[in-house]
Amino acid sequence: MAQYRRVSGSVGLITLQNPPVNALSASVRQGIVDSVKRALGDQKVKSVVICGQNGVFCGGADIREFGRQMSGPPLVPMIHDIEAANKPVVAAIEGSALGGGLELALGCHYRISHSKAKLGLPEVTLGLLPAAGGTQRLPRLIGVPAALNLITTGRHVTAAEALQLGILDHVTEHNTVDVAVKFALSVTGESLDGRRISSFSCAPLSDLDSLFEEAMLKVRGAARGAIAPVACVQAVRAAATLPYAQGMEREKELMATLFHSGQARALQYFFFAQRAVGRWSTPSGARWDTSQPRPVRKAAVIGLGTMGRGITVALAQAGLSVVAVETHAKQLMEAKKAVPSMLKRGAVRGGTTIEPDSITYSETVQAVADVDLVIEAVFEDMALKEKVFQQLSIVCKPDTLLCTNTSSLDVDHLASQTRHPELVVGMHFFAPAHVMKLLEVVYGRRSSPAAVATAMQLGKKMGKVSVAVGNCRGFAGNRMLKRYLEQAFFLLEEGATPELVDRALEEFGFPMGVFRMSDLSGLDVGWRVRKADGLADTSLTGTSARVRQGCRYSPLGDLLCEHGRFGQKTGRGWYQYDKPGGRVAKSDPWLHNFLDEYRARHGLVPRCIDQQEVLERCLFVLINEGFQILEEGIAAGPEDIDAIYVFGYGWPRHRGGPMFYADMVGLERVVERLERYHQAHPNVPYLQPSGLLRRLVANGSPPIHKWRNVIKNRNSQL
Ligand SMILES: CCCCCCCCCCCCCC(=O)CC(=O)SCCNC(=O)CCNC(=O)[C@H](O)C(C)(C)COP(=O)(O)OP(=O)(O)OC[C@H]1O[C@@H](n2cnc3c(N)ncnc32)[C@H](O)[C@@H]1OP(=O)(O)O
Numbered sequence: 001m002a003q004y005r006r007v008s009g010s011v012g013l014i015t016l017q018n019p020p021v022n023a024l025s026a027s028v029r030q031g032i033v034d035s036v037k038r039a040l041g042d043q044k045v046k047s048v049v050i051c052g053q054n055g056v057f058c059g060g061a062d063i064r065e066f067g068r069q070m071s072g073p074p075l076v077p078m079i080h081d082i083e084a085a086n087k088p089v090v091a092a093i094e095g096s097a098l099g100g101g102l103e104l105a106l107g108c109h110y111r112i113s114h115s116k117a118k119l120g121l122p123e124v125t126l127g128l129l130p131a132a133g134g135t136q137r138l139p140r141l142i143g144v145p146a147a148l149n150l151i152t153t154g155r156h157v158t159a160a161e162a163l164q165l166g167i168l169d170h171v172t173e174h175n176t177v178d179v180a181v182k183f184a185l186s187v188t189g190e191s192l193d194g195r196r197i198s199s200f201s202c203a204p205l206s207d208l209d210s211l212f213e214e215a216m217l218k219v220r221g222a223a224r225g226a227i228a229p230v231a232c233v234q235a236v237r238a239a240a241t242l243p244y245a246q247g248m249e250r251e252k253e254l255m256a257t258l259f260h261s262g263q264a265r266a267l268q269y270f271f272f273a274q275r276a277v278g279r280w281s282t283p284s285g286a287r288w289d290t291s292q293p294r295p296v297r298k299a300a301v302i303g304l305g306t307m308g309r310g311i312t313v314a315l316a317q318a319g320l321s322v323v324a325v326e327t328h329a330k331q332l333m334e335a336k337k338a339v340p341s342m343l344k345r346g347a348v349r350g351g352t353t354i355e356p357d358s359i360t361y362s363e364t365v366q367a368v369a370d371v372d373l374v375i376e377a378v379f380e381d382m383a384l385k386e387k388v389f390q391q392l393s394i395v396c397k398p399d400t401l402l403c404t405n406t407s408s409l410d411v412d413h414l415a416s417q418t419r420h421p422e423l424v425v426g427m428h429f430f431a432p433a434h435v436m437k438l439l440e441v442v443y444g445r446r447s448s449p450a451a452v453a454t455a456m457q458l459g460k461k462m463g464k465v466s467v468a469v470g471n472c473r474g475f476a477g478n479r480m481l482k483r484y485l486e487q488a489f490f491l492l493e494e495g496a497t498p499e500l501v502d503r504a505l506e507e508f509g510f511p512m513g514v515f516r517m518s519d520l521s522g523l524d525v526g527w528r529v530r531k532a533d534g535l536a537d538t539s540l541t542g543t544s545a546r547v548r549q550g551c552r553y554s555p556l557g558d559l560l561c562e563h564g565r566f567g568q569k570t571g572r573g574w575y576q577y578d579k580p581g582g583r584v585a586k587s588d589p590w591l592h593n594f595l596d597e598y599r600a601r602h603g604l605v606p607r608c609i610d611q612q613e614v615l616e617r618c619l620f621v622l623i624n625e626g627f628q629i630l631e632e633g634i635a636a637g638p639e640d641i642d643a644i645y646v647f648g649y650g651w652p653r654h655r656g657g658p659m660f661y662a663d664m665v666g667l668e669r670v671v672e673r674l675e676r677y678h679q680a681h682p683n684v685p686y687l688q689p690s691g692l693l694r695r696l697v698a699n700g701s702p703p704i705h706k707w708r709n710v711i712k713n714r715n716s717q718l
């Protein structure tokens with residue numbers, strides 16, 4: 001709703017009231033319409049101020065209403081009536097003015113903002129465009145290039161930038177509403193000609209066609225198949241080339257195509273999923289709202305290799321003092337150079353400063369005696385990690401949280417090496433650790449609620465999306481990835497090429513296909529794991545060469561490593577590169593020859609594989625593992641898995657994440673395709689649909705937000 005009162009004798013003050021962000025729900029819109037009518041009809045009122053309660057102007061349209069039958073007054077005529085008013089209307093912006101909130105402000109005759117406010121048109125991130133006149137008014141106000149940038153990226157700008165761009169008339173450090181009311185009094189009776197943005201023309205540009213061509217190319221390149229950014233460019237083009245009324249028609253037409261699209265549904269689902277993962281719970285009953293995190297002021301990192309350096313940077317950027325320990329002198333020396341330069345680059349990008357002396361370096365673990373939390377990032381070797389945890393348990397304060405960045409080892413086993421296993425959790429970062437948004441917080445059988453809460457909160461402080469997951473081999477993300485990789489290898493055996501598989505995945509929206517991604521991460525990483533598991537034995541011949549532990553196995557990755565092809569680092573992998581460390585993947589005739597010979601040796605007759613099969617085999621098997629993970633209670637809900645895949649593995653956000661994708665495709669179809677592939681490949685047991693997936697189908701395939709009701713944690717971890 002909206003509250004209306006008269007202040008300072010002649011100013012009608014309208015306050016939007018819909019906590020927490022004053023979203024423009026039906027009742028808020030009704031409240032605005034009624035209040036504006038009252039203000040305009042009251043002879044004592046000479047000017048109007050619109051503000052939001054609790055220091056937030058407006059977070060935009062109420063996203064929860066999008067999936068429902070729309071009711072209440074529509075936004076477009078509401079804003080039009082405000083702009084057409086014959087009394088000055090001033091927007092008093094505090095907190096946020098986003099989406100429909102900024103569009104409302106653009107309909108006002110003046111905009112005054114607090115210096116700490118953020119403004120933007122983020123609709124594109126929800127698969128939409130600013131369809132309450134945003135695409136038509138903003139270019140008329142600030143020019144086409146600047147409007148294109150804001151509308152196609154959805155980025156939020158500071159009040160200072162908004163003032164510079166011309167969105168705001170005034171920025172204040174004081175009470176914004178008071179300043180706006182005074183301002184409203186000062187403009188009483190002044191002509192409003194020249195204050196109604198819809199009457200402006202866009203500033204003329206010399207070469208409009210090439211500007212839009214370039215914008216379209218840029219947007220298509222970055223969009224990875226997302227349709228909203230393209231529609232945003234088309235809408236701004238309409239502002240630049242058509243009269244306002246026709247531009248508004250075009251805006252509406254483009255919005256109609258987006259509004260009910262699968263991409264808009266996916267992006268809006270993901271908006272709430274991202275927030276839902278913060279409300280974590282574990283099968284033992286620990287929860288985000290009942291578990292108290294401990295304060296962490298000083299942290300330590302053990303092992304300054306690839307991951308340890310990134311983690312050190314991320315901790316320092318979060319404002320913590322860091323003790324960085326590396327036992328190998330050469331590595332330590334390199335880290336001492338690399339970490340400050342990573343920090344410097346980060347500071348330039350983020351416009352921040354980091355005290356270089358917030359990090360101290362040491363060659364011995366004794367240096368961590370007084371820290372609140374340790375993150376271990378030494379080699380992936382259980383014997384070494386056991387030793388490190390035993391040492392830490394002796395050296396650290398009894399209440400220090402001990403975390404491991406292991407990507408595959410057993411967190412419970414590491415906890416058992418310490419005096420306080422309840423203070424041990426996994427903090428699984430993704431490379432590069434100071435850049436990637438995802439953090440899996442792995443709770444063990446004995447991890448205390450406070451330990452989980454502390455790691456989750458620290459992750460948030462480091463700017464990560466922290467997702468709580470249970471302890472199992474590969475946790476949630478890598479466990480699912482393993483299935484995806486295996487299917488990709490099988491497809492090569494059956495006749496596909498790395499190029500074909502990658503093209504299908506990239507057209508789906510991944511930034512890189514599975515083979516290009518493996519070349520980037522290094523093929524030797526998986527090889528080492530398979531060797532440690534006793535799987536990578538290329539001396540086997542005949543049928544046993546492609547079977548391990550009774551299941552189908554592809555030794556292709558192992559064979560490539562034996563040829564010294566580790567990917568980009570060696571200049572050869574699934575592709576060839578111009579030099580070791582080269583970045584541009586080129587098709588490699590050697591590899592195609594190698595695949596032909598391999599198939600001939602094993603009597604495999606190559607067949608034609610289409611993109612649909614690639615997607616179904618690689619993605620449905622990953623999704624199936626996701627259902628298994630939900631069934632086992634390793635992840636609490638589908639949102640957790642989707643956040644892990646979007647933030648950690650490049651799953652296209654406009655497809656919502658793997659579990660949302662399964663919901664979109666239809667669970668019955670996923671089951672039917674998995675069963676079909678399982679019939680064709682009976683020695684791949686994980687192609688059999690998981691119990692939970694079957695139960696959901698048996699329950700009539702409820703929509704994703706109802707899955708939790710069906711999930712029974714039969715295999716509680718704790
Ligand atoms: C034939 C069909 C034709 C169809 C034509 C249809 C025409 C329809 C015309 C309609 C035109 C409307 C166009 C338009 O302008 C659309 C929009 O405005 S879309 C919304 C744009 N706004 C945003 O994207 C902002 C989203 N919010 C944020 O970025 C942040 O929440 C914010 C910076 C505001 C605050 O951040 P923070 O303090 O960190 O809080 P949280 O993010 O945790 O949020 C707190 C809480 O509030 C919920 N929430 C936030 N924003 C909204 C929202 N806009 N609607 C609903 N709910 C919102 C958020 O989910 C949190 O709640 P949880 O329970 O934790 O999820």
Ligand SMILES: NC(=O)C1=CN([C@@H]2O[C@H](COP(=O)(O)OP(=O)(O)OC[C@H]3O[C@@H](n4cnc5c(N)ncnc54)[C@H](O)[C@@H]3O)[C@@H](O)[C@H]2O)C=CC1
Nearest residue numbers: 303304305306307326327328331377378379380406407431
């Ligand atoms: N590289 C990656 O993409 C990811 C790795 N991880 C995990 O992170 C951990 C570290 O991996 P990387 O950084 O890639 O390894 P790395 O090989 O780059 O670095 C390990 C570092 O630990 C140091 N070290 C070894 N023993 C030590 C000890 N006792 N005390 C102090 N330092 C010691 C080594 O000298 C080396 O500098 C592993 O558990 C790995 O599985 C997790 C996520 C991603």
